Amino acid sequence: MPIDDWEPPAVLLTVDLVILTLREAGLRVLLIERGVPPHQGALALPGGFLGHLGEDIEAAARRELAEEAGLGDRSLHLEQLGVYGEPGRDPRGRVVSVAYLAVAPRLPDPVAGTDASGAGWHTAESVLSGEVTLAFDHRRIVADGVERARAKLEHSSLATAFCAETFTISELQEVYEAVWGTRLDPRNFYRKVQRTEGFIVADGPSRRTENGRPARLFRAGPRTVLHPPMVRP
Amino acid sequence: MPIDDWEPPAVLLTVDLVILTLREAGLRVLLIERGVPPHQGALALPGGFLGHLGEDIEAAARRELAEEAGLGDRSLHLEQLGVYGEPGRDPRGRVVSVAYLAVAPRLPDPVAGTDASGAGWHTAESVLSGEVTLAFDHRRIVADGVERARAKLEHSSLATAFCAETFTISELQEVYEAVWGTRLDPRNFYRKVQRTEGFIVADGPSRRTENGRPARLFRAGPRTVLHPPMVRP
DNA sequence: GTAATAGTGTCTATGAGACAATATCCG
DNA sequence: CGGATATTGTCTCATAGACACTATTAC
Numbered sequence: 001m002p003i004d005d006w007e008p009p010a011v012l013l014t015v016d017l018v019i020l021t022l023r024e025a026g027l028r029v030l031l032i033e034r035g036v037p038p039h040q041g042a043l044a045l046p047g048g049f050l051g052h053l054g055e056d057i058e059a060a061a062r063r064e065l066a067e068e069a070g071l072g073d074r075s076l077h078l079e080q081l082g083v084y085g086e087p088g089r090d091p092r093g094r095v096v097s098v099a100y101l102a103v104a105p106r107l108p109d110p111v112a113g114t115d116a117s118g119a120g121w122h123t124a125e126s127v128l129s130g131e132v133t134l135a136f137d138h139r140r141i142v143a144d145g146v147e148r149a150r151a152k153l154e155h156s157s158l159a160t161a162f163c164a165e166t167f168t169i170s171e172l173q174e175v176y177e178a179v180w181g182t183r184l185d186p187r188n189f190y191r192k193v194q195r196t197e198g199f200i201v202a203d204g205p206s207r208r209t210e211n212g213r214p215a216r217l218f219r220a221g222p223r224t225v226l227h228p229p230m231v232r233p
Numbered sequence: 234m235p236i237d238d239w240e241p242p243a244v245l246l247t248v249d250l251v252i253l254t255l256r257e258a259g260l261r262v263l264l265i266e267r268g269v270p271p272h273q274g275a276l277a278l279p280g281g282f283l284g285h286l287g288e289d290i291e292a293a294a295r296r297e298l299a300e301e302a303g304l305g306d307r308s309l310h311l312e313q314l315g316v317y318g319e320p321g322r323d324p325r326g327r328v329v330s331v332a333y334l335a336v337a338p339r340l341p342d343p344v345a346g347t348d349a350s351g352a353g354w355h356t357a358e359s360v361l362s363g364e365v366t367l368a369f370d371h372r373r374i375v376a377d378g379v380e381r382a383r384a385k386l387e388h389s390s391l392a393t394a395f396c397a398e399t400f401t402i403s404e405l406q407e408v409y410e411a412v413w414g415t416r417l418d419p420r421n422f423y424r425k426v427q428r429t430e431g432f433i434v435a436d437g438p439s440r441r442t443e444n445g446r447p448a449r450l451f452r453a454g455p456r457t458v459l460h461p462p463m464v465r466p
Numbered sequence: 467g468t469a470a471t472a473g474t475g476t477c478t479a480t481g482a483g484a485c486a487a488t489a490t491c492c493g
Numbered sequence: 494c495g496g497a498t499a500t501t502g503t504c505t506c507a508t509a510g511a512c513a514c515t516a517t518t519a520c
Binding site: 168169170186187190191206210211212213214215216 | 496497498499500501502
């Protein structure tokens with residue numbers, strides 16, 4: 001019951017980033033090593049406080065993407081994941097965090113000092129299984145981010161955000177297999193993707209050196225929602 | 234670039250509620266008439282500031298559900314919708330709002346003073362079309378809430394949250410038709426829902442007076458995610 | 467009986483999944 | 494040529510959607 005001179009309480013706002021990408025062994029999430037208390041030295045998601053009172057929240061997310069992950073120039077997929085504001089989640093006081101999900105194409109190690117247990121790309125599995133311990137409630141945020149990505153692969157063209165500008169259908173299939181953790185039939189996948197109007201559009205005639213027949217190149221099409229959806233086995 | 238004595242800025246936190254239900258003419262959203270500036274007298278979503286610094290955000294949402302909507306006792310579906318924190322959205326300063334989506338079963342007029350243009354259940358259509366004007370960015374929040382509900386009807390058992398404890402299959406169908414704004418074939422709907430294991434379970438043998446053959450009664454089953462999903466036409 | 471709604475049966479078109487077959491590269 | 498991957502073709506099964514039909518109430 002507000003009294004006459006009641007003033008609403010003010011909270012500290014942070015953004016946290018779940019940045020996903022694909023590397024050799026599959027789905028990875030970018031972790032940094034905290035340089036300041038609390039949880040100094042522990043692994044955590046990139047992120048930080050709102051820079052100033054007038055900063056837009058998504059702008060703050062993009063700023064942290066640049067500052068903490070070195071992913072400033074690129075225009076990667078970024079979407080809001082949710083708010084994590086449980087009292088007591090941060091010893092510095094009432095800190096409410098807005099989590100964002102970012103998806104980056106394959107790229108070289110972005111952060112410095114990637115020693116075995118330090119900052120860098122960790123497999124999603126190692127984080128979700130608890131093999132790697134994160135500060136705050138960041139493990140839960142990663143879990144929510146991975147689940148969001150898995151769900152959006154079904155109904156949106158998010159998978160193309162894991163790929164470079166142009167890509168082959170097999171590369172796109174690897175995205176689905178890595179994020180979902182399943183195997184898909186290349187032949188059925190091929191047709192399914194092609195028949196989904198506007199999902200991918202042909203680019204160059206073909207590419208590829210490695211081995212076997214060269215594959216055609218595609219790029220992301222105009223469609224962002226998929227009808228019918230890709231089905232998770 | 235943080236300087237040595239830099240202090241993170243503090244923001245004011247509010248919760249806003251998109252409370253959906255079904256009434257005669259279809260999908261409705263609960264709006265209140267603002268009693269204080271800014272936008273005094275205008276229609277807006279129920280909501281308000283965090284009560285005190287230690288209040289959990291979802292708890293604040295439930296508190297507002299009780300205080301502003303008179304829906305305290307009931308245990309309705311409540312899920313986080315997202316954060317709306319654009320600078321300038323609220324003239325009182327930097328106000329960041331966490332929006333929640335609530336779904337209520339059919340119930341009598343909950344709030345007082347339901348005059349034509351005042352507080353009460355407004356059709357979702359009138360809000361989305363702009364026929365009814367809302368304060369702040371609340372129209373966008375309603376749009377996001379409705380779209381969330383539409384999407385979740387496909388893949389979750391959210392539809393049962395629009396129904397009473399027990400319901401008939403036709404009543405469940407009315408939920409889908411109202412939220413999606415489409416017509417469905419009762420016969421195919423009937424089988425589809427029945428074949429989705431765990432979605433609904435039989436309750437009483439039958440009920441219903443109105444007209445025609447009495448319908449069997451069901452209640453929500455244990456399953457919350459639907460495989461395969463209900464498909465939006 | 468008729469009107470009305472509940473519930474069942476059946477047919478068809480479409481898409482998913484299995485998998486054979488062909489194409490095109492490397493060596 | 495053989496090995497590898499890309500791409501196409503075909504078959505089968507499950508399901509969505511259309512819709513005839515039966516069942517059970519009120520009048």
